[in-house]
Amino acid sequence: MSADLERSGPADQAVTNDYDSFAEAYAAETESNLVNGYYTRPAVLDLAGDVAGRRILDVGCGAGPLLAALRDRGAIVTGIEPSAKMLDLARQRLGDSAALHQGGLRGDPLPFPDASFDDAIACLVLHYLADWKAPLADLRRVLVPGGRLIVAVNHPFVYKLLHPDAQYSVIREYSEDNTFSGQSVVLTYWHRPLHAMTAAFTAAGFRIAVISEPPPAPGARERFPDELAKVPLGASFLCFLFFVLEAA
Template identity: 65%
Template sequence: MPNDYDSIAEAYSAENETSLLNAYYERPAMLDLAGDVAGRRILDAGCGSGPLSAALRDRGAIMTGFDASAKMLELARQRLGDDVPLHLADLSSPLPFPDAAFDDVVASLVLHYLEDWTAPLAELRRVLAPGGRLLVSVNHPFADFLQAEPGTSYFATRSSSDEWTLGGHTALLTFWSRPLHAMADAFTGAGFRITAISEPAPAPSAREAFPEAFADRPSGKFLSFLFFVLQTD
């Protein structure tokens, strides 16, 4: 079954806690983009085992989360306790939330699992209050292109599958790549304004924790994910 995170949930969650790409790069970047979230109602779309929700809650946000993996949600409940409502749901169907229920939505490494962003973005915009923000991280389209098979067009929307083996279990994951202009068109077509596009450096402590990863990167930067801040009117 594609994108069956249930089978690797515990091992993936454990790796997520300390990995370069998650703990020292993607999560700090999302928190920096979120800024001051005290008192803001935030939906964590595709919350996984809840590390971003926990970090935002610690900064004073009022969190709600959903994920398509029941096992990931079990781990999130263990982390977050009963004060963060968590729902089994995914972006292929209408979300179980009323209109304008949230001030912000964070979609952390979620949209690149979807071929068509039209309905998911419409749902995320529906649940945002006027002036609300959608913070998105996705696989960087040019990094995807560099790793693609020879002859692949950067301008195509295309799928690729990968087997991840963690904790003695293997899951088949399918990702969708698309060029930057297609992402921008999807966001603006859904009624969002793009207020920031970010290609950040990892957290300063990453170099000390992973010296081998930076041996040939004197700038400390690399291509992996692309980040957007989107706003409703």
């Protein structure tokens, strides 16, 4: 089954979603909230496992919370981020303990030599991209053979749950209202069905090692009892989908 592509509204992936305009609000909101602090980041760190001594690239590193956690676990960390303001927050957090670059998956090759990283992380980034072909090929290029790409991305089934009339199989742009630290923000994403994700990964030269739908992290239930009241103990918290991909 192939995925058709449907585009509506603004679609320039270089300028979509201006994190400069809400960098501080996003960073403050997501520092220790449920979705990021008690779900996404712990899940990515769990999947990464023992990273001591590994050279890790965080693409779309935002304000650098994952880089800080990976650094604290002994990794040698590099971040790249298109938003100058997000990058500035990352610099404030990390000082010279991380190599930080402005840029991203925006058409130009990443500014790194071939095979320069053991792992790469794309945490909540790929769903901003209409086309995954060139970005995934470039991520594969900068990884050593056997290196890992760890991905967290909007869960395609959640899109269908929230938009029951939408066609699941169509790669489609859509927008959602968000509030970060009281600031209203419209984010625009690309829905991509699961088969289109897995096909893009394998076409770029990755082997799918893990697909994960993790539960919230320990401590989440005590801290966010209302939000998690309807999630059975130990059950997945369906929000994002996580992958560990191995560079063939």
